[in-house]
Amino acid sequence: MTWILLALGLVMIVEGLAYALAPSLIERMLEALRALPEAAIRQLGLLIVVSGLILVWLAWQLGGSFG
Incomplete structure (x- = not known):
């Protein structure tokens, strides 16, 4: 949390x-x-989500547990 x-x-x-x-x-x-067309905005949003997940994973690997 x-x-x-x-x-x-x-x-x-x-x-x-x-x-x-x-x-x-x-x-x-x-x-x-x-x-922009709606499909392009949706793809951009998904790209940002995936990038965020990669950053969270990387931070987790470098820093260990957040808890």
């Missing part, structure tokens, strides 16, 4: 920094996403 809270906290920090430091960039990214 601790590692879930850690992961959520890190996501919130990164997301918050993006909105705080580059709000116009976020707007441009959202406009670009609106122009």
